[in-house]
Amino acid sequence: MLAGEMRGVYEDRRITVAAFLQAWLAAKKEVLAPNTHAGYEACVERDLIPPFGHHRLPDLRPKHVDEWTAAQRAASRGSVTMYRAVSTLRNALNTAVRSWGLHYNPARCSVPPRPRAAERTCWSPEQAATFLRHNAEHYADRLTDLFEVMLGTGMRRGEALALHWEDVHLMDRKLYVRWTLAAIDNTTVHLRQPKTEAGRAWISLSPRVTAALHHQAALQMAAHPDGRLDGLVFTRPDGLPLRPQWVLDQLRKRTAELDLPRIGLHDLRHTAASIMIAEGIPAAVVSKTLRHATLATTINLYGHLLKDSADQAVLALAHALDRAAAGRPSRENKPAPTIRSAA
Known part of the structure; x- marks a missing residue:
């Protein structure tokens, strides 16, 4: 005392x-x-x-x-x-x-080691394309457009389900992520702002994603008595938000119909990222596209997919040294940059 x-x-x-x-x-x-x-x-x-x-x-x-x-x-x-x-x-x-209510924290040294995150399953481009084609040919509903948007932009589940028409600019092929949807006990849903500043950003839309949003707009305008677009982009028939669990159930049902690897909604985002990396998009651009807070987040999540980029880097270094050893000029006749010591 x-x-x-x-x-x-x-x-x-x-x-x-x-x-x-x-x-x-x-x-x-x-x-x-x-x-x-x-x-x-x-x-x-x-x-x-x-x-x-x-x-x-x-x-x-x-x-x-x-x-x-x-x-x-x-x-x-x-x-x-x-x-x-x-x-x-x-x-x-x-x-x-x-708050000076305890001398010390009795649980400070008792936390078990953090478990290693399980490796997520990602679809190949062929599998993703097969899934999207199956949806378009056999369903052509709001979820068809939702899955196209998620795979074509890498948006998070909550961001896609919380997307409002006022944040979609089809003429400019852009949309703005302003809200995210969170579900509690798979029943109650809440709209809130993204956790980080990086999460609130503009996203570019490919022609495929633009076409999906145009299709979704046509569906809603046909169902709306005034032919107007307002509120959420992806909704139930009564205009209320889609429940994430129902969307997941539909994803797995349609995946099983094609005998594709079983994945979750967030794995659509991982699939988009893995395809971008496989296509040779630099990690910094992938990070910006996914709106990660830092490049380190992207590297930690997808570093195992960057091995080909690492091969290209060391091969480029070896070729430059070979040219120098053979007396051939380098691509750019510039002096080597000076690297200062941090000390």
Whole structure:
């Protein structure tokens, strides 16, 4: 107690871990996206309050967290679930430490190693083209146009489902990403702005995507009593947003009809990126097209697809050295650039 007084830490022994976590969730609701908050809430209620909620907050110790982790591992609990649970507990307790409500974070060193992300399945250009052709020949509905837009632009699922006509400029072959749609428990949907500044940007439209949007516009204008375009581009017949789970179910149904590899909606974005990289588009351009916050994000996600580009780079270097060794002039008669040391 005296040490706490000297450092300005005031531990409230009346508060339990359960009460603290619930208060932390309530405070986070104002700053988190609805689906992110729902994920935190499910984790707290399902994984954290049952084993830790009865402890007084100052009495929670690293051994409690380590014992729970060991028990979960012995029960063959999924590594992703365990990582998310302990990470959530650590983040919540960091708030208590920052607000001088705890001396230290008992979960700081107990977080399991982050599981390696599973490699996503991507379609080849032939498979993607077969899927789009199948949709056009047998369905020709709003989802046909939606899948064409997603594969032809690399838009995220929520961005495509939240696209408004006021942000589509068909004459200029451009659209602006202003909103994204998030689903909670596959029932409630929310519109919100993209998380990063890079997410709000203009996207160029290919002739294929432009044609799909023209077709979608014709469908909506024919169904609208006034022949006007307003609201969302892709909607239910009553004008409400499409549910992501229903769109995913339709994707998998139509994929199964062709016996194509089973993929998710976000894998359409990965397919678009992999095709661009396979066609020799520079990683920096792919990154801008996908609207990643940094080029490093693109490299981390698709670096394994850039091996051909790496081959081209070292071959170009070898050819330049061979020309120099043979006494032939280089392509550009320029002095080599000077590289300054960071020191």
